[in-house]
Structure formats: structure tokens, C-alpha cells
Amino acid sequence: xxxxxxxxxxxxxxxxxxxxxxxxxxxxxxxxxVRQGEFLxxxxxxxxGKTTSLRMIAGFEQPDEGEIVIGGVDxxxxxxYRRDVNTVFQQYALFPHLTVLDNVAYGMKQKxxxxxxxxxxxxxxxxxxxxxxxxxxxxxxxxxxxxxxxxLARALVNRPRVLLLDEPLGALDLKLRKEMQIxxxxxxxxxxxxxxxxxxxxxxxxxxxxxxxxxxxxVIEQLGTPAEIYDRPRTAFxxxxxxxxxxxxxxxxxxxxGEYDVTTxxxxxxxxxxxxxRGQAVKVGIRPARMRITGATDDGVxxxxxxxxxxxxxxxxxxxxxxxxxDGTQVVIREQRAGADAPHDAIRPGDPITIxxxxxxxxxxxxxxxxxxx
Amino acid sequence: MPRPRRRRIVTAKRGFTLWAxxxxxxxxxxxxxxxxxxxNKPSPAALAGFTGSNVCDxxxxxxxxxxxxxxxxxxxxxxxxxxxxxxPAILTSARIAAGAAIVSTLLGLGAALALAxxxxxxxxxFDSLVYLTLVVPEIVIAVASLxxxxxxxxxxxxxxxxxxxxxxxGQVVFGASLAMLVIRARFVGMGDTLEEAGYDLGSGRLAxxxxxxxxxxxxxxxxxxxxxFTFSFDDYVLPAFTNGTxxxxxxxxxxxxxxxxxxxxxxxxxxxxxxxxxVIAIAGLVxxxxxxSASIETEETATAPVAMR
Numbered sequence: 001x002x003x004x005x006x007x008x009x010x011x012x013x014x015x016x017x018x019x020x021x022x023x024x025x026x027x028x029x030x031x032x033x034v035r036q037g038e039f040l041x042x043x044x045x046x047x048x049g050k051t052t053s054l055r056m057i058a059g060f061e062q063p064d065e066g067e068i069v070i071g072g073v074d075x076x077x078x079x080x081y082r083r084d085v086n087t088v089f090q091q092y093a094l095f096p097h098l099t100v101l102d103n104v105a106y107g108m109k110q111k112x113x114x115x116x117x118x119x120x121x122x123x124x125x126x127x128x129x130x131x132x133x134x135x136x137x138x139x140x141x142x143x144x145x146x147x148x149x150x151x152l153a154r155a156l157v158n159r160p161r162v163l164l165l166d167e168p169l170g171a172l173d174l175k176l177r178k179e180m181q182i183x184x185x186x187x188x189x190x191x192x193x194x195x196x197x198x199x200x201x202x203x204x205x206x207x208x209x210x211x212x213x214x215x216x217x218x219v220i221e222q223l224g225t226p227a228e229i230y231d232r233p234r235t236a237f238x239x240x241x242x243x244x245x246x247x248x249x250x251x252x253x254x255x256x257x258g259e260y261d262v263t264t265x266x267x268x269x270x271x272x273x274x275x276x277x278r279g280q281a282v283k284v285g286i287r288p289a290r291m292r293i294t295g296a297t298d299d300g301v302x303x304x305x306x307x308x309x310x311x312x313x314x315x316x317x318x319x320x321x322x323x324x325x326x327d328g329t330q331v332v333i334r335e336q337r338a339g340a341d342a343p344h345d346a347i348r349p350g351d352p353i354t355i356x357x358x359x360x361x362x363x364x365x366x367x368x369x370x371x372x373x374x
Numbered sequence: 375m376p377r378p379r380r381r382r383i384v385t386a387k388r389g390f391t392l393w394a395x396x397x398x399x400x401x402x403x404x405x406x407x408x409x410x411x412x413x414n415k416p417s418p419a420a421l422a423g424f425t426g427s428n429v430c431d432x433x434x435x436x437x438x439x440x441x442x443x444x445x446x447x448x449x450x451x452x453x454x455x456x457x458x459x460x461x462p463a464i465l466t467s468a469r470i471a472a473g474a475a476i477v478s479t480l481l482g483l484g485a486a487l488a489l490a491x492x493x494x495x496x497x498x499x500f501d502s503l504v505y506l507t508l509v510v511p512e513i514v515i516a517v518a519s520l521x522x523x524x525x526x527x528x529x530x531x532x533x534x535x536x537x538x539x540x541x542x543x544g545q546v547v548f549g550a551s552l553a554m555l556v557i558r559a560r561f562v563g564m565g566d567t568l569e570e571a572g573y574d575l576g577s578g579r580l581a582x583x584x585x586x587x588x589x590x591x592x593x594x595x596x597x598x599x600x601x602x603f604t605f606s607f608d609d610y611v612l613p614a615f616t617n618g619t620x621x622x623x624x625x626x627x628x629x630x631x632x633x634x635x636x637x638x639x640x641x642x643x644x645x646x647x648x649x650x651x652x653v654i655a656i657a658g659l660v661x662x663x664x665x666x667s668a669s670i671e672t673e674e675t676a677t678a679p680v681a682m683r
Binding site: 058059060079080081082085086087089091093094095096097106107110111154155158 | 567568570571572573574575576577578581585586589590
């Protein structure tokens with residue numbers, strides 16, 4: 001609140017921030033920028049450093065190295081109560097001895113906003129999150145979803161520069177979670193405040209975010225729009241963490257006209273668009289939905305592989321086949337099913353099949369994240 | 375086969391009810407008898423030779439057999455409340471206990487707050503030392519206190535002689551440990567997320583402590599205070615060693631037993647029982663709000679999600 005400093009294009013900026021806990025490096029020289037009004041997700045498995053990063057923005061942790069710039073001002077060393085950010089905690093952290101209305105008005109009370117004024121604004125905030133008629137209740141009398149809304153109102157009512165959300169939907173059941181995802185995007189659109197959202201749920205991140213930073217072992221593996229992350233994952237980790245991915249390993253055997261060939265140990269030739277270095281050992285990824293099963297059995301064709309079916313599973317509109325290639329690599333193929341689908345229905349475990357894909361389906365994956373600039 | 379089985383369940387239920395009644399009788403019958411005999415008259419033999427108007431004026435040694443019911447009188451309450459040794463002793467005990475309760479609770483609260491923030495290498499030894507004062511037999515602390523207090527006066531000139539102050543200091547040792555244990559038990563379940571939420575919403579350290587931490591700890595602070603008051607008030611062992619010439623209520627009572635107790639003691643004990651019940655009822659009412667919302671929580675969680683949709 002005190003530090004509504006110079007207007008910067010970025011609300012939050014990490015400049016090679018490192019945070020260690022004893023021998024463990026939780027966040028390792030991480031740099032990124034969060035644009036004004038953006039919905040950015042920090043996505044990764046537990047222990048990847050996403051929550052630590054969020055807590056450093058909130059001011060609960062201080063970085064060991066680097067700078068954290070909030071609203072154009074270096075915030076390192078500033079205590080949480082002097083930062084223009086608010087947090088929605090994982091377990092809501094509502095004050096159990098205060099009513100819902102007093103909970104929401106708490107932040108304004110600290111700033112010295114007058115009684116009637118702050119209650120007025122608190123009521124408006126509760127309307128924004130669509131929770132009215134519960135003002136006089138204690139938080140323990142509300143359901144999980146309602147407590148979630150109170151926590152959101154309590155943070156939003158202060159109109160912070162940045163709202164931090166630490167897995168806020170983790171404790172809700174699936175249906176309520178879907179509902180709150182829609183609510184959160186609606187509210188973010190209405191208030192226009194920058195959201196930084198920590199989650200380990202890739203579906204949540206894909207459906208809500210403007211951009212996603214995929215984190216692993218204290219570094220950002222890739223930062224981009226949901227479509228970029230899903231369609232063009234840069235590393236094997238990102239490819240594997242976001243959705244399902246089949247991995248094929250081999251050597252780059254040919255590069256020509258913006259295309260390259262990767263030949264696997266089993267003799268499968270993957271031809272794809274893009275740049276690669278000839279002779280290099282690489283890993284390529286192909287989404288299960290981009291593979292298809294064909295009846296053709298011709299050998300020596302690029303972007304095709306012969307396999308033996310292990311299992312077949314109906315998923316309603318889709319059918320999922322797990323098959324093993326000649327060199328022992330297991331792949332998953334997921335295909336749409338249209339009505340009574342004789343070719344698919346005929347597939348039995350042990351059957352030989354041929355798998356094909358387009359040349360724009362494979363993605364070349366790096367082992368380690370490379371420096372990226374946008 | 376449903377009938378015999380059902381009958382067996384009913385029999386079992388009755389059996390358990392009976393057992394529970396027996397336990398309650400065992401716990402409360404002595405107290406009830408004590409309260410009843412506060413209203414007992416002197417024996418008929420003693421009354422026969424008495425010519426005054428107030429039967430309770432009969433000297434304690436001539437009251438006759440008081441272990442049987444001789445008839446109803448309320449005069450013992452009057453005698454008890456005007457007794458020249460009992461009343462000052464009760465007041466002394468109450469004063470010491472009140473002081474010990476307040477100081478113990480403050481010390482216990484401070485220790486609990488500090489321990490929650492300490493690193494493991496300091497906390498574990500400190501914790502064990504505190505627990506130790508609770509498990510060490512009181513007689514050991516009493517003897518140690520006596521020797522310590524007497525010796526200390528040789529080195530620290532302003533240290534008080536044995537008396538109410540030394541009783542108070544000795545009891546604070548135990549009371550503070552007890553208070554810390556009670557408050558800390560509450561603390562452990564709390565975590566510091568709520569404090570973080572306070573900071574996050576712009577309240578500084580002191581404001582967060584006052585507005586968030588203290589209200590949440592209040593039930594624990596209250597029970598810690600009441601517990602240390604009770605422990606101090608009816609403590610015999612430690613005052614017996616460190617009282618000097620000060621007489622506390624348990625000490626007076628114990629010496630009175632040797633010369634024969636009159637129903638005046640029963641009367642005072644009954645009044646104290648009533649006072650205790652009133653205090654506990656008030657404490658219960660104060661703490662009730664928290665319990666009510668907790669019990670509603672379990673009912674509400676079942677219905678609220680449905681109501682929301």
C-alpha cells in the first residue's frame with residue numbers, strides 16, 4: 001500500500017532469485033516477469049519451488065539472492081504487512097473468532113478505513129464473490145466452498161496490486177472446483193487485478209491462465225501460454241507433466257528443408273518439422289491423440305511403427321490402446337470412436353498393429369530447460 | 375431370534391447405566407454427605423446439658439457424636455463465617471492463589487509463545503525441563519524450595535522471609551509449568567497461518583498478536599489461570615514447608631482435624647463448593663461461544679454444500 005511506486009510494465013519481476021532451506025535449494029536463480037492484469041499460474045509437482053516463490057512475493061520468505069520487484073520497487077526486506085499484495089491461503093486461514101463480515105473488513109480496518117465505509121466495501125466484495133446473507137456467521141459455520149469465497153473477498157477487497165493464490169481449490173471436491181475455476185476467471189476479469197496462481201493441477205492451470213510457468217526442482221522449465229505449453233513443450237518434463245506424452249529416443253539421422261529425421265534403436269523413423277543437429281541423440285514426444293492405428297502394414301515408411309497391442313480400454317467417446325513397439329518402448333494411442341466402430345472393436349491384446357502420425361505431431365524435447373526470452 | 379437378542383441389548387444398556395450411576399455416586403456421595411452434615415445439630419446428649427439459645431455455641435469438645443444425623447440447623451454457617459482463624463486463612467490462600475494464577479499464566483503464556491518460535495535444539499531441552507517440574511514429586515520441590523529460599527536470604531538481603539511470598543514463589547514454579555502446558559497444547563494445533571494472514575492483510579506484529587493470537591488463545595489462557603488457581607489454593611505440601619508463620623487454609627484445616635472438626639468446616643467447604651460451581655459455570659459460559667460454533671460446524675457441513683448449489 002505504501003509502495004505504489006513508479007509505474008512499471010510488470011507488476012512482479014523475479015531477477016535471478018535463489019532461496020535455500022539448509023542444503024535444499026528450493027528456488028534456483030529464477031527470473032520471470034508478470035504483466036499487469038495477467039493471470040499467471042506457477043505449475044509443478046510438490047517441492048518444485050512454486051509455493052516458495054509465492055511466499056517470497058507475499059513477504060513470508062526472503063530470497064537469499066536476487067531481486068523481487070513488485071510494482072517497479074525492490075521488495076526484498078519489506079515485511080508482508082507493507083506490501084501491496086494479498087494472499088488467498090490454501091486452507092483459507094479465515095479468522096475463526098471473527099464474523100464473515102469482520103473477516104473481509106479486517107484488512108481495511110488495519111488501514112484505518114472508517115467503520116461504515118469498510119463494512120460497505122466488505123459487503124460489495126461479498127457480492128462480487130456471490131456470497132451474501134452470511135455476513136454475521138462465523139467461518140466455521142460455512143461450507144468449504146463458501147469459506148473459499150470469503151477468503152477471496154477478504155483478499156480482493158483491499159484492491160491489491162497482485163493477488164496471490166496458493167492452491168486455493170485444493171480442498172474442494174471436483175464439482176465445486178470446476179465451479180470455482182469459472183468463478184475465479186470471471187472475478188479476475190471483473191476486477192482486473194494481476195493473479196498469481198500456484199497449483200499442481202495441470203487442468204486447472206490450462207483452463208484458467210493467460211500464461212503458465214512450469215516449475216521443476218526450483219527452476220522454470222517453460223513459461224508460455226497454455227497452448228504453447230501443451231503443443232510445443234520444450235522439455236521432456238513439461239511434456240510429461242502437461243497431459244500425456246509418448247516418448248521416442250533416437251539419433252538425428254537427416255536434416256533438410258526445415259525438417260529432420262530421428263531414427264530410433266528399433267528402426268522407426270520419425271520425420272518432423274523443425275531444426276535439429278545431425279548426429280545428436282534426442283528425445284521426441286508425440287501426444288496419444290496425435291497417433292492413429294491403421295490397417296496398412298508396409299515397412300520402411302517414415303512416421304509409422306509396428307507394434308503389438310497390450311491392452312485396449314474404452315473411455316466412452318474414445319478408445320485407448322497401449323501397445324509395445326519392436327524395441328520395447330510402450331506407447332499410448334487415443335482415438336475417437338464413432339458409433340459402432342468395427343476396426344477398433346476388433347482389436348484384441350496381442351494383435352499386431354501399425355501406428356502412424358503426421359509430421360507436425362512430434363515435438364523435439366530438450367533434457368534441460370534452455371534460456372528463453374520472449 | 376430378534377427378541378432375545380434385543381432383550382440382551384436392553385439388559386446391557388441398563389447394566390451400563392447402573393455402572394455409570396455407581397461411578398457418579400462414588401465420586402459425589404462424599405461431597406453430598408459433607409454438604410448435608412454442614413446442617414447437623416450436636417448430639418442429643420450435648421443438647422440436654424446446654425442452656426444457651428444457639429446450639430452452635432457448644433464447645434467443640436462437647437458436641438458429642440456428629441457422625442450421625444441429629445437434626446437440622448443452619449447456625450454452623452454463621453459460626454464458620456465468623457471464625458477468627460478460618461476466614462483469614464481462606465483469604466490468605468485466596469490471595470496467594472490469585473497472585474500465583476496470574477503470574478503463572480503470564481509466564482506460561484510467554485514461554486508458550488517463545489517455544490512456538492524456537493528452533494528444535496533449544497525447544498526440546500526447554501520443553502523437557504518444564505515437564506520435569508510437573509512430574510517431579512511435589513515434596514522434592516517443597517524441600518528444595520525451603521532450602522533455596524532460606525539460603526537465598528543470606529545473599530539477597532531484600533528477599534522476603536518464609537511466609538506468603540515464599541509460598542507464592544514456590545507455587546509459581548508448578549503453576550507456570552502447568553499454564554504453559556495448557557496454553558501450548560492449544561498453540562500446537564493452531565499453526566501460524568492465521569498470523570501470516572494477519573500480516574498479509576496489513577496488520578503489524580503487535581496488532582496481529584492482539585487481534586488474532588490472543589483471542590484464539592483466550593480459552594486456553596482462562597483454563598490455565600483457573601487450573602493454577604485451584605492447584606495453588608488447595609495445595610498443602612509446599613506451603614507446609616515454606617509458609618513460615620503464615621497459615622493457609624489447607625494448613626489450618628489439617629491442624630483443626632487433630633482437635634476435632636465442627637460442622638462449621640463443612641459449612642465453609644460447602645460455600646467454597648458453591649463458589650467453585652459458580653466460577654466454573656461463568657467460565658463455561660464465556661467459553662461456550664467457541665464450542666457452539668464447533669458443534670454447529672459438524673451439522674452444517676452436511677447440509678451447507680447442498681444449500682449452496
